[in-house]
Amino acid sequence: MIIDLVTMENFGPYQGTHELRLGLGPHPLVVIHGQNMAGKTTIINAVRWALYGVAKDRLGKPIPTGELINSDAFEAGDKRVAVSLRILAAVDGKDVIYTLRRQQQLKSAHSRGQVDNDYDTHVTIERDGHVLAPVHFGSVVTSLMPEPISRFFLFDGELLKEYEDLVRAGGEREARAVKEAIEMILGLPAARYGRDDIRQLRSETNRRLRREASRDQEAQAASARLEDLAERDRELARDREETENELRKNRQEVHRLEQELKRYEESREDAGRLEELKLTKAAIGSEQEQKRQSLKELVVDLWRDVLTPRLAAETTRLEAEMSTRLNAARLLAEARRDVERLEASLEHSKCSQCGQALPHDAVAKARTDLVERSEEVDVLRPRADNDRIRELARVIGQLRKVAPAGKTDAIRVVSKDLDQLRFKEFKTGGAIDEITQRLSSSDSAQVQQYDREKRQYEKVVAELAAKLESMEGQQHEIAVETKQQQDIVLQNTSPVFARLKQELALLDALDDVFTRAVDMLADELRTEVEKAASEIFRDLTTDKTYQGLRINENYGLVILRDDGAEVDQRSAGAEQVVAMALLGALNRLATKRGPVIMDTPFGRLDRDHRANILSFLPTMADQVVLLVHDGEIDRSRDLAPIESKISAQILIEHESSTASRLVLEGAPAHA
């Protein structure tokens, strides 16, 4: 199954219609970039809401429709929210295109829209362009991706916490739902359904046995007793179902309250951490101010560095002109001296140097030379312009005084420091926002109330569990006596009883087989999950002294050292790597394949683990959509090694809390 297109209408910060094309290319990975609060989690929620009608907040609680709908659209009169998904799937070996759409619209213009009952829900479904009856919506969604296993595909921070509870020793109780979902994705229900259906059929055969026995005089006493036992068993079964439901609800309440209290404990720790973070942020701010001041000082002389290449070129040009002009001045002086000498010789008709009389032909030659040299003087005079030479000397002297400042490298270093400080400030600010939000949702009176409620629910849970145990005992006694009475009835050798005896024997044998198969399948699947998770873990971890992972019956995983010893203490990053290994193993062994959409999965990972997981993600499923912010991924450094696995990168442009849009990189906005 591939999600080809998500169309959101007035969903969260996406006002109007926004299309998100995910089936963009042959590679498995699509990366969506967006800052915190930009609308990344909204995308995972849009898919979840379209399929199951539920969107969750960061604490895992359902978000009411009134909060899902874009508030600007609502105020402008467009009082509906809708998401449609175009899904490519293989059904019975054929490629099929489903289009599923869910819309909620305010029932009446007078409603305030604050409760879900104020909205009408409409679902539509098409298969290969043909409209199906809305009644098929649920069964098609279940066939594509049953809701309990969707947690392995729509993977957000909350789920990671559930996984961590699961892999943490003693955390099994909190992660009961995850364990059930794991068994579902691995295909364990098939064996359980087989066992339960066989037991159901056996009940029907027993009913026929009682009916036949009531008609038989010899068996009437046993028949009456069997009816009585069956009635008691039915009553107990009904009571037991109700009690189990009650127990489940009460356990969920205990779990919910434990989570609330845990958050409060975290928030108390947070309060201390918040102060530290605020101090850190202030220190970062002050360091930034110092760096900015240094930068300002450095920039004062930066013009020299900027102009240096042009000044050097100009100086060279002027020096060349100077050299040419000085050469001309030298030649001019020589020519002038020659002219003076020749004029003197011709004036006295004798050599100006030796004083001898000039012969006739020498006089003629001197005249010719004089003309030539005089012409040279005329040519050289403007070239040897003394004013220009003085001007050149002055300008060259000035230019030479403007030396490079050598500030460029220093400015580069300070700018880099400032970038790093801005990044630190961004991360610290994000952590402060998160903690502030957590702190705002907890107060001590509320906590005491939670604690009281939790103790009450725990008391009820204990009572219900004891009641269930007693019921199980009674049902066992009924089963034993029923068997005894049935044996009495089946002593009858008439053909009717012989056939029923044969049928019951067959169903008993099948019950044995499927009951054993449930345990055997669970054991085999656990072993395979352990093997696959260990392989993936070894690839993901940077600590090569780890041998792998060991699984327990609740699918909790512990890290093993190379000597086989268990690692007791695990960092938050290690927890995340173990959870990712489990997730990878489940996707490898799953009976259902689907797209994986991950929201901000790199929060607590160092660079090397992040690189390992990024390399692993494209192998995890046929389609992996990664929602990330700049604080957890450096685009040029982290994504470059897996560039060939990325089909598209999409940017969420965030203008305000009610206005985000999607931009495909390298293409115009397609919102």
Added chain:
Amino acid sequence: MPEQDRLVRIVERCRTELHPSLSADLVSELARIQTQFQFSGDDRADAQKEMKAALGAALPLAQAEEMQR
């Protein structure tokens, strides 16, 4: 489907260990039905109907008819 093969293999192993005289074809067929219906999105009653049909085929005719009723 690999998961179908897996369940068929496991129930066959359990059959051999626990009730070797039980029909191997019947046990495999029941495993296949359950695997096929686990994510079908259809009502579980459909799976039970198929189970009854498979069991009916393994029983004498009169008994099968009784069971189907």
